Amino acid sequence: MVDELLVRRFPPPIPGLPNEQGRYETILTTLAKQPTPPTRAEFIQPCQVAIERDHDDTLSDSWTRHIISDLARSGFIREADEVGPDDAERLAVGIDSQRWLAGELSFANCVYNALKRSWVLRAEYPEGFEALERIFHAITYECEQPASSRKIKTTLETEYGYQFSQQGLRGYPELLCHLGYLEDVDGKYQIPTDVDPEQALTRLRQPDLFRKYENYLKREGALGDHPPKRAKQALMKYYMYRESGGWSKRKQWYRQFHRHYLKPSARDGDNVEPNLQRKDEFRDVETKRRGLRTKINSRYDIVESRLRGLSADDLQRIHDAGDPKTARQELVKSGSGLTRADLTQFVGDRSYEFSNDFALYDWQAEAANTWFTGTDHTAPQEGIAEVVTGAGKTVMALEVIRRWLDETDDGVVTIVVPTKVLMYQWLTELTQKLNVPIEDLGWAGDGHRDSFADDDITVLVTIVNTAVKNDYLASCLEAAGTPSHLLVADECHNYTGDVHSNVLGYHHTATLGLSATPTEKPHSERDPSDDEANLFNRLGEPFYTLTYSEAIERKLIPSFKINYVGFDLAPTERQKYDSLSREITDALTEIRTRYANRLYQLNGNLHQKLHTILNSDESPHPAVGQFFTLTRQRRNLVQNAVARQAITLRLLEEIDPGEKAIVFQERIEQLKQLIAPYERLGQTREREVSQESASGYRSQLYDEFPELKEVDKAIEDLFAQPDYWPVMYHSGHRREVWNEFAMEWFRADDHANVMLSVKALIEGVDVPDADTGIIRVSSGSVRQRIQTLGRILRTGDNPDRQSELYVLYARDTVDENIFREYDWEEQLGNADVEHLHWEVEDSVLEGELVDGERPDVQTYTKPSVPDVTDLEPGDSYEGPTHGYKISVDAEGRPFERIGSGRSFITNEEVTAAADIVYRLKGGGTIHINEHGHMTTQTDEETVYLGQTEDPESFDHEEPTNGSTDDPPEFDDLFGDDTV
Numbered sequence: 001m002v003d004e005l006l007v008r009r010f011p012p013p014i015p016g017l018p019n020e021q022g023r024y025e026t027i028l029t030t031l032a033k034q035p036t037p038p039t040r041a042e043f044i045q046p047c048q049v050a051i052e053r054d055h056d057d058t059l060s061d062s063w064t065r066h067i068i069s070d071l072a073r074s075g076f077i078r079e080a081d082e083v084g085p086d087d088a089e090r091l092a093v094g095i096d097s098q099r100w101l102a103g104e105l106s107f108a109n110c111v112y113n114a115l116k117r118s119w120v121l122r123a124e125y126p127e128g129f130e131a132l133e134r135i136f137h138a139i140t141y142e143c144e145q146p147a148s149s150r151k152i153k154t155t156l157e158t159e160y161g162y163q164f165s166q167q168g169l170r171g172y173p174e175l176l177c178h179l180g181y182l183e184d185v186d187g188k189y190q191i192p193t194d195v196d197p198e199q200a201l202t203r204l205r206q207p208d209l210f211r212k213y214e215n216y217l218k219r220e221g222a223l224g225d226h227p228p229k230r231a232k233q234a235l236m237k238y239y240m241y242r243e244s245g246g247w248s249k250r251k252q253w254y255r256q257f258h259r260h261y262l263k264p265s266a267r268d269g270d271n272v273e274p275n276l277q278r279k280d281e282f283r284d285v286e287t288k289r290r291g292l293r294t295k296i297n298s299r300y301d302i303v304e305s306r307l308r309g310l311s312a313d314d315l316q317r318i319h320d321a322g323d324p325k326t327a328r329q330e331l332v333k334s335g336s337g338l339t340r341a342d343l344t345q346f347v348g349d350r351s352y353e354f355s356n357d358f359a360l361y362d363w364q365a366e367a368a369n370t371w372f373t374g375t376d377h378t379a380p381q382e383g384i385a386e387v388v389t390g391a392g393k394t395v396m397a398l399e400v401i402r403r404w405l406d407e408t409d410d411g412v413v414t415i416v417v418p419t420k421v422l423m424y425q426w427l428t429e430l431t432q433k434l435n436v437p438i439e440d441l442g443w444a445g446d447g448h449r450d451s452f453a454d455d456d457i458t459v460l461v462t463i464v465n466t467a468v469k470n471d472y473l474a475s476c477l478e479a480a481g482t483p484s485h486l487l488v489a490d491e492c493h494n495y496t497g498d499v500h501s502n503v504l505g506y507h508h509t510a511t512l513g514l515s516a517t518p519t520e521k522p523h524s525e526r527d528p529s530d531d532e533a534n535l536f537n538r539l540g541e542p543f544y545t546l547t548y549s550e551a552i553e554r555k556l557i558p559s560f561k562i563n564y565v566g567f568d569l570a571p572t573e574r575q576k577y578d579s580l581s582r583e584i585t586d587a588l589t590e591i592r593t594r595y596a597n598r599l600y601q602l603n604g605n606l607h608q609k610l611h612t613i614l615n616s617d618e619s620p621h622p623a624v625g626q627f628f629t630l631t632r633q634r635r636n637l638v639q640n641a642v643a644r645q646a647i648t649l650r651l652l653e654e655i656d657p658g659e660k661a662i663v664f665q666e667r668i669e670q671l672k673q674l675i676a677p678y679e680r681l682g683q684t685r686e687r688e689v690s691q692e693s694a695s696g697y698r699s700q701l702y703d704e705f706p707e708l709k710e711v712d713k714a715i716e717d718l719f720a721q722p723d724y725w726p727v728m729y730h731s732g733h734r735r736e737v738w739n740e741f742a743m744e745w746f747r748a749d750d751h752a753n754v755m756l757s758v759k760a761l762i763e764g765v766d767v768p769d770a771d772t773g774i775i776r777v778s779s780g781s782v783r784q785r786i787q788t789l790g791r792i793l794r795t796g797d798n799p800d801r802q803s804e805l806y807v808l809y810a811r812d813t814v815d816e817n818i819f820r821e822y823d824w825e826e827q828l829g830n831a832d833v834e835h836l837h838w839e840v841e842d843s844v845l846e847g848e849l850v851d852g853e854r855p856d857v858q859t860y861t862k863p864s865v866p867d868v869t870d871l872e873p874g875d876s877y878e879g880p881t882h883g884y885k886i887s888v889d890a891e892g893r894p895f896e897r898i899g900s901g902r903s904f905i906t907n908e909e910v911t912a913a914a915d916i917v918y919r920l921k922g923g924g925t926i927h928i929n930e931h932g933h934m935t936t937q938t939d940e941e942t943v944y945l946g947q948t949e950d951p952e953s954f955d956h957e958e959p960t961n962g963s964t965d966d967p968p969e970f971d972d973l974f975g976d977d978t979v
Helices: 021-032 040-055 061-073 095-101 107-121 126-143 148-156 172-178 197-205 209-220 229-243 250-260 263-266 280-300 314-318 324-333 340-346 363-375 393-407 420-432 464-479 499-504 530-539 546-552 571-601 606-616 622-639 642-653 667-671 698-704 707-720 737-747 782-792 814-819 909-921 971-975
Strands: 077-080 091-092 183-185 189-191 384-387 412-417 441-445 459-461 484-489 508-515 542-546 560-567 661-665 726-729 754-758 774-775 803-810 832-840 847-851 884-888 894-898 901-904 926-929 935-938 942-947
Touching: 021 040, 021 095, 021 314, 040 061, 061 077, 091 095, 107 126, 107 172, 107 263, 126 172, 126 197, 126 209, 148 314, 172 183, 172 189, 172 280, 183 542, 209 229, 209 250, 209 484, 209 737, 229 250, 229 726, 229 737, 280 314, 280 324, 314 324, 314 814, 363 384, 363 707, 384 393, 384 530, 393 412, 393 420, 393 484, 412 420, 420 441, 420 459, 441 464, 441 774, 459 464, 464 499, 484 499, 499 530, 508 530, 560 642, 571 606, 571 622, 606 622, 622 814, 642 661, 642 707, 642 832, 642 847, 661 667, 667 754, 698 707, 698 737, 726 737, 754 935, 803 814, 884 909, 894 909, 909 926, 909 935, 909 942
Parallel strands: 384 508, 384 542, 412 459, 412 484, 441 459, 484 508, 560 803, 560 832, 661 754, 661 774, 726 754, 774 803
Antiparallel strands: 077 091, 183 189, 832 847, 884 894, 884 926, 894 901, 926 935, 935 942
16 A cells, blocks of 8 residues: 555665775876866766776766766765865865875774765765664674675664665675675675674764654753744655655755754865764753753752753753742742652641642532432442543542542552553642652552552552563562552553453452543443443443543533534545445355354454454454454545545645644554655656566555645745744654654644644643644544544633534445444534535545535444334234344254254254244245344334344254255345345
């Protein structure tokens, strides 16, 4: 697929650089001997003559131009207008090449200095050092030596996530040999025995200006006054563009932060030693940091080791705090972790009590009371609170903890969280709000392993991964004598997997689940999924729900507006969609024929059942694998529908200055389409793309959708605009710090204004408020949709501001499933819900947003189950018929198919049902639904046949073996389960 190829592009090769030291010497000596510095064109002929004379090799004009060009770009030759008699760009031997020819430098040092001088200081090709470092890193840690170029390239593709042009690595391994870091062994490469790989990697990373800037921001903080915002924006755009496969426009952002980092004299590259001379501002900041660390240690007794990674701004705030408690609070805010000394400063003098000036919201007190008393469907002291994001469910949980500990002698509490961020937030809330004594409080995760017995604590906050690893929490409780135990599961929907769900099975006497996914449906009308049912069995069912509509009424969150934007697939997309849908139907027909009873017996939804068959059967029918392939292709088709790009562009262009927007997608590859969609990976130096290299690239869509080319160009133009500052937040960063930068810059009022995110932002992240949310691509997950709303509806000090959410969906496709399970106008109560349509004339890419209507989708309603007490066999039946199937042969005998034979059933109620089928149809199919009701289908109606036990309890005659000569029944061929 197209988006799977939009990956980070490996720096294009430099094939023109000579692969032998002698050729460098020949070319550079020849240039030095020219009576007048030549232009490139003038130097072609002397260069050819010298190579043929010394190396018996005849070079074409075009290849000689490549050699001269790459030598100039790589610093071995200097090209400038001041080296000749006129204003023309003329060639001269570079500084480092001169020193090598004069015997002042080794060839290896000449190569290193020349590359550093030109690639980095003059910003000609800074990514070249990235290529050298990555290749050497792969050979050092991933490849068996000696390694071929093909093996190295494959490793960089599979392990490092790079995409290559046609010429692959050409030129880079040879440069590493010139540097002395590799040696050529029969066309393969290995590290010489006298080379220290770590020292070599350090030296290759030293000129990486981007990494230096990244480390500086990690140390000094993303929001400091230095560097200026323009440099930060350029750094983020350069990073996003490179990560999205972009290449051709990268220099416009690189050179911005390059100019800010280096002194002008360093950027000229004319000093004898090519040092990265930073501007004085960087040195001044380091001096300031050292001084502040010393003063803070003296004033507040905070050890300097905890201050070393902090920025000058963070250190200044700690220094200016005024008292030890405030200083510790500022230290924690700075991200320096959390210690018991910090928490000690937060605890007040009233243990397990809120402060006098603190008051619960009415709903918080009401929910806590309900948890203790129970409801008609939940027992006391168990269950889940479903509360809209931002309403204060953590404080409600603190009230439950406070009262439960007060009423429970020798009780202990565990709070399970999914992330480190949430663990530290809970620790801070427990001490600052509830005044839990520090000696009663412990945590497990991020290197900590406190326990109830060994540390004599009452409240333990643990990351779920730590809790379940080697059953750590279970062993802690056992060591403490299995005391009365309140288990609080924050973001409890995270604990349904095979491993994480173990935490819910450990010893407990009370449970409290917290979820940010409320719905308006009353308990009696809910149809929980298997995961939800398992969660309810472990924690208890929802005992309290605070929905969006109620939260708006109580003025806990502001009102908001949802715009559903429907668009039509392009004609060719529609044709492909319909074709795939027909193939999926055919595959399902085959699957139901082959696995009807197996599907009935397996747990889970259809996809889960088919996964079980695919993974457990020795030879599953090809239709099962085909079903997954076809549904994935159809989903990709819908998610990559070209109209999404045009609508998203229109919405982004309409964002007013000063407003902020978050754009959500399902996959990282989709996010990249909003950054560098027009890039053509696989392009050669001559800007030609071979059919093999270009196969599947987005550029191939331009023949089918010419307007898409213009839309993609407009997306890239928008990305390049100075007042458009996007950031991206997702799980696929090469270094997690870029998520931290993204969040800080988006949170600041005068920094980033657009966040490109994948799926809903993770729990525990304090997402800043946004004016607009755009769900560009969505899975249809109700939970994810609701969490998305909660992430953008935090409006700070302006309750009158209305946020808007745009949800894009393809009409008459599986996208409309978002409307099947819930009526969003009803679910979201007081929210303003509108339906818009992307109205087009000639092209789906050229349209306008106009008023539309809610899709008229058919919502599945589970059939009601009739009371069969008054029904007699042979009566009409109006309940569900899907379920287990057995057959009735032409003699009226009921049987199950066993392999290619039959196993006849002898249960009295089944044989009686078979007699009715025989009288009605001369044979056919009996359906047994989950309630044991047996039915069959005639042309006029569904007929009730009686009740039976679980099919697994059937009695059978001895089964026959071998194939049968009986023709298939009509029902076997066409099915009769359409009711």
